[in-house]
Amino acid sequence: MTSAIDSVVYTLTLNFSSLQASQVGEYICGASLNDGTNTSNVTSSYSVDVQVPTPVVISSLNTTGRIFESNEIQLLCTVTITLLDVDQTVNVSWFGPNGLITMNDAKYSISTGIINSTTNESSLTFTASLSDNRTDYYCTASVGPASTVNRFELIIPSDTVTSTSTTIMFQIVPLPIISFNDVGIPVTGDSFQLVCTGTAPANVSSIATVSVQWLLNGTVFTNDTLEGVTVTNSGSMATLSFSSLIASTHERDDYTCEATLSISDVPTTKTASIMYNFLTLTNPFVFIYSSQPVFANQSYSLNCTVTIVAGDLNIAWLDGNGNELTEGNGISFNSVALSDTERGYDLTFNSLNYSDIGVYTCKASLRVDRGGVLFNGNGSANTTVSIRIPIPQVSISPGDNSPFIRGTVRTVSCSVVFTPPLPTNPNVSFTVFKDGAQVSFENSSKLIAVQTKTTGALTFQPLNFSDAGNYTCTATARDNANNPLIIPSSASDEYIATVQGIST
Structure with a gap:
């Protein structure tokens, strides 16, 4: 006999040998107790739910061959699910360099389809732009029921699975x-x-x-x-x-x-x-710039500038006889590239002397070789080197200090002295003025004019009172050939002649 405080546990076990998704729902366990007098019914319910197995999610590049910018690129997200005895829904999301990609993003096209009972596939299609190169894309997927089962929603969706990233790499279309x-x-x-x-x-x-x-x-x-x-x-x-x-x-x-x-x-x-930049080839253009003439023993330069389009250029200085000058003996050269098409070649006389006077030529020779086709061009320019003669010391005076007496024969001399002395005496021309008016330097019955290299003399025969006055002598020096290779120099002096009468 069992006492009132004793209890008896009855166990009823419901075994699912292979739980299926379709078996989810609320299960009720009921018990009836009859104590001989009354019958009591007791029930208890229990909900059975099922979690969908985790799918396998793989993303891959579906575009084959060499991919270039502006090509269409397609990515695939393949979702493999476990086959259940109820309909399932596969949810796929795509992510790119800017995060979640939605259907509203005009750049991308997303489509999803069922391949077979265990495989779903989603594609992401877009046109490759430069900003997409070397960026990562991936997809996520989860699986849930397509509808209620036994009026219950007790199938728990699978965990969300993220695929590995697919890096988009394509080639840039190169410039030709x-x-x-x-x-x-x-x-x-x-x-x-x-x-x-x-x-x-x-x-x-x-x-x-x-x-x-x-x-x-x-x-x-x-x-x-x-x-x-x-x-x-x-x-x-x-x-x-x-x-x-x-x-x-x-x-x-x-x-x-x-x-x-x-x-x-x-x-x-x-x-x-x-x-x-199309330029035609011509002969070299040669230009010489010469500074102002200097005195002997000073430095003096001739600057030669040659302009060409292209090619190998050679520049030389020639003397008046056409001989090429070489460095040394007081001569030096300086070559300088002024630009891609201009070159300077200067000739310098370290101490100019009278033997350097003459004509000098800057000659340019151009050679162009293009594939065995040759072009030879020449150009030249010349200039004259001059030396300034130092201003001479000019003096005008009578032959002695005796007075000028009317009726006597007297001579007034004009002479020049060069300091420093010149290597050779230049030609000197004399001009005599009396009271500002030029005196004719021609012999006459009353005036004898004699001129040597450095002296000019006027002889009055005889003196007259009209010969009294202020005499000015101007001397101009030129080189021996009487040309301006030596730059002329002029100077003057004056003498006042007073003619006296003879005392009786």
Whole structure:
């Protein structure tokens, strides 16, 4: 017999040998107790739920081959689920460099589909831009029930699984390479061809094409663009043909070669251009600047400037006999590059002397070799080297200190002295003025004029009262050849002559 305080535990076990998702729901356990008098019913409920197994999520790049900017890129998110006996829903989300990607993002296109009973797939499609290169994309997925089961929502969605990241890497469409080729040498009056070639860089040379064209001042070059010039376009090469070069017409700095590189199935093309400064070759232009003449024994320079377009330049100084000067014996040279097209070559006399007087020539020789085609040009300029004669000391005086007596014969002499002395006496011309009026230096019955190299003399025979006055003598010196290679120098002196009568 069991006492009133004793209890008996009855256990009823419900075993699920293989719990299925369709078996979720509320289960009720009921018990009836009959004590002989009354029957009591007791129930208890228990909800059975199921968590969906975690899916396998993989992201991958679905675009094959070489990928370039502006190509369409497609990423796949593959979700593998565990097959249940109820319908399931797969939720996929995409993430990019800026976070969650939504259906409202115009850049991206998202589509989702069922591959088979255990595989779902979502695709993310977009056009590659430069900002996308080397960025990461990934997807996440979770699985839940498609609807209620047994009127219960007791299937717990799976955990959200994140795929590994897929790094987007693509190639940049490169710029084409442009090169010029001169066929011949551009000499005024000659024919000439200028060829522009476009090539693809090595990494795309097998799949890219390059087209080339010439432009002038931004406009596509045609046969009517410039007089005497025809254009030929042949794919990756474009040629300008000049029938006869005219510097004033054809020398321009806005010839432009434009090359465009394209790759099949790649929307983006790349264009490169380079300008060509077209200059015709001419003989070197030579200019000499000479400073003001100096006195003997001073330093003196001749500055020669040579202008060319291109080529190998040689400059030399020649004396009046055409002999090339060499450094030494008081002569030195200085060569300096003034610019890409100008070169200076100076001749300096360290101590100028009278033997240096003469004509000097700066001669420039130009040589251009282009592919075995030679151009030789020459240019020269000359100048004269002069020396200033120092101003002479001029004096005018009578032969002695005796008075000038009417009726006597007297001589007034004008002489010059050079300090320092000149190596040879130059020619000196004398001009005599009386009271400001020039006295004729011609012999007459009453006036005898005698001039030597450094002295001029006037002899009055005889003296008259009219010969009294203020006499001025001006002496001008020139070189022995009576030319201005030695710069003339002049000086003057004066003497007052008073003629007295004879006392009786």
